Amino acid sequence: MQQLTEMDYVFVQMESTRSPMHISPVIFYDQSEVADGPVRFKQILEVFRHNLHKSAVFRRKLAGATLGLDTPYWIEDADFDLEFHVRHIALPKPGDWRQLCILLARLHARGLDMTRPLWEAYVIEGLNEVEGLPPHSFAIMLKVHHAAIDGVSGAEILSAIHSPSPEPPAEPVVDDWQGEQPPSTLKVWSNAYLNNLRRPVRFVETLGKLVPNLMRANRLAGEHDAAHSPKSPAGKTRFNQRVSAFRVTDAIVLDLAAVRSLKSAVEGATVNDVIVSVVGGGLRKYLQAKGELPASSLSCGAPINVRAERNSESIGNQVGMMTIDMATDIEEALPRLRAVTEHARESKAYSSALGAKTMLELSQGLWPSVVGIGMRAATLAAVSGEMALPVHTVVSNVPGPQMPLYLAGARVHALMGLGPTPDMMGL
Numbered sequence: 132m133q134q135l136t137e138m139d140y141v142f143v144q145m146e147s148t149r150s151p152m153h154i155s156p157v158i159f160y161d162q163s164e165v166a167d168g169p170v171r172f173k174q175i176l177e178v179f180r181h182n183l184h185k186s187a188v189f190r191r192k193l194a195g196a197t198l199g200l201d202t203p204y205w206i207e208d209a210d211f212d213l214e215f216h217v218r219h220i221a222l223p224k225p226g227d228w229r230q231l232c233i234l235l236a237r238l239h240a241r242g243l244d245m246t247r248p249l250w251e252a253y254v255i256e257g258l259n260e261v262e263g264l265p266p267h268s269f270a271i272m273l274k275v276h277h278a279a280i281d282g283v284s285g286a287e288i289l290s291a292i293h294s295p296s297p298e299p300p301a302e303p304v305v306d307d308w309q310g311e312q313p314p315s316t317l318k319v320w321s322n323a324y325l326n327n328l329r330r331p332v333r334f335v336e337t338l339g340k341l342v343p344n345l346m347r348a349n350r351l352a353g354e355h356d357a358a359h360s361p362k363s364p365a366g367k368t369r370f371n372q373r374v375s376a377f378r379v380t381d382a383i384v385l386d387l388a389a390v391r392s393l394k395s396a397v398e399g400a401t402v403n404d405v406i407v408s409v410v411g412g413g414l415r416k417y418l419q420a421k422g423e424l425p426a427s428s429l430s431c432g433a434p435i436n437v438r439a440e441r442n443s444e445s446i447g448n449q450v451g452m453m454t455i456d457m458a459t460d461i462e463e464a465l466p467r468l469r470a471v472t473e474h475a476r477e478s479k480a481y482s483s484a485l486g487a488k489t490m491l492e493l494s495q496g497l498w499p500s501v502v503g504i505g506m507r508a509a510t511l512a513a514v515s516g517e518m519a520l521p522v523h524t525v526v527s528n529v530p531g532p533q534m535p536l537y538l539a540g541a542r543v544h545a546l547m548g549l550g551p552t553p554d555m556m557g558l
Contacts, residue, residue: 132311134322135193135202135278137495137502142277143193143203143245144503145553149376151242152277153249154285155549157235159258160541161265165297167540169267172219174539175254178292179217184306185291188279189216192248194313199500201323205279208248209310216250222257231261231270236378238272239549249276263384268544277551281434286529293536293543333495366425368418370558371520382547385409396465400472403528407431407475408468410526411457418459428460432522433475435482453482454522510554524558525550 135143142152162170183189191205222230234255243249253272258264275285294300314322385406393408394400411429418424435451455478458470527550536543552558 132207132314133187133191133205135205137202137497137499139278140202140499141502141506142551144199144499145506145551146242146245146276148242150374150551150553151240152551152553153239153243153274154277154280154551155235155239155272155274156285156289157270157272157547157549158289158538158543159264159268159270159545159547160538161268161544162541163265163267164542165540170269170539170541172254175271176213176217178539179252180213181300181304182292183213184304184308186288188248188250188275188288190248190308190310191279193245193278195319197319197323199503200498201319201326202499204314204319206311206313207309209312211248211310216248217252217254219254220256222255224257224259226257226259226261228261231255231258232380232382235272235549236380238274239380240376240378243274243276249279250274264544269541271538281436289546290532290536293532293538295534295536297537297540297542299540327498330495330498334497337495367520367555368414368425368429368523369421369423371523371555372557373554374552374557378549378552380549384545393464393468397468397472399476400468401475403433403526404472404475405468406528407433407455407457407526408464408471410524411459411471412464412467414457414524415459415462424459426460429457429523430454431457432525433478434525434527451482453478455526457523520555524556 146152160170179189187205190208190211192208193203194206195204197203220234222234238253243251251274253274255270255272258268258270259266261268273289275288280288390402390405393405394402397404410431414429415424431454432452433455435453453475455471456474458467458474461467461470527548529548531546532543
């Protein structure tokens, strides 16, 4: 049994029918070289069963609610049913990209069953006419709640179900897993009482670190030219509204050599800077065509991994967030990339001076209900226009595998990812 952190619990509180809080990586597989012919659903089911022990996420569910006075617990689900979580779907013919995107959008729009382990996997067959995929490819869409993972721990879950070799494992795994009963009411409420005694102490300790860090960060911001220091973002766009329960999804593939070429063209640029610049250029072009491009630049949030190396395998959310100006007020690509690179460098320095883990630590000193109420109040204020948007979208960069990976002998061909879209963040 493990208690959720306050940051993890925020995503549980944000869950709604209009805005489910799960992350959905989609993995595409080439089965043209599978020794025994096409991969069967039963084989995929057995791969999941064989690897359940590699990630705590697979068999843990929420328990021990305390009306927002404390965070709930992860417990091992004694009633775990793998076949509920792994499902089989086939695209109708001809099985093209448009049909796949419609299916992914519908699956992504549906929330998870919050009474079970917070994940589902959909094996999707019939991808016969998807450009860029080998014939008879299949895909797996893995939906995992954001309360359980962030980008880094999500990548670790993907590695749990894959192998560096197409060959099956030599020996069966001995899995001594056992389910757990929910914690007693006495245990839940006594822990809540003790945790709430500790929270003010944590809050004061974090404030003690925050004040000097904030002064240092503000001094750093003041040293930069006013044109490049962090500033208030532009007003709302059509994407910054109350979201509906429906989703639209698509994806593009960027040539890595071209991305690296752009990166090399601007001193100090990173791959993430190039991606932010490309997204900014796309937003500029789209909003300009609609006659809705703000005069000042849009900004994005970029997650920062704050895991300690010794804690690299832990589940849950251990991320900070920095704000990057997307330079949507600059038309030319290279000048835009230079501006993004400069803004990103300054934002990293500001976040470092402030302390990347500060907000994570600050949340641990607040009552969970206060954090949830604060999040909802901020969203309502942004919807009504009473509060400026902190960012217009989020651009997240998660490195992919650095070696070939296989599932039941089928090689991973490509990956894409879908994230949650809360109110005011429809893109």
